[in-house]
Amino acid sequence: MSDMPRLVIAPEPAAVRPALSARELEVLLAWLAAESKEDAAARLFISASTVSTHISRIRAKYAAVRRGAPTKAHLLARALQDGYTTLDAW
8 A cells, every 4th residue: 555645525515505584585586587676676565775685685695605696697596506496486
């Protein structure tokens, strides 16, 4: 046997799923399905500013677990990865 150390590659840890509140999830999915924040806001009977606030908080939660989601497409991917929605729903 060789005295050379063996390289052991550890598997990547499972992605940490941020805990989104029920309301954050509702706003996220409405916004993902809408053309704009104004459209999502109208659907939920809230202001576009409130939608923006929820989306900012959701992005912060993803950033906190080192899974940034700076765009709408990234947030859709994260929602799919984390089981908050499915492709069949779209």
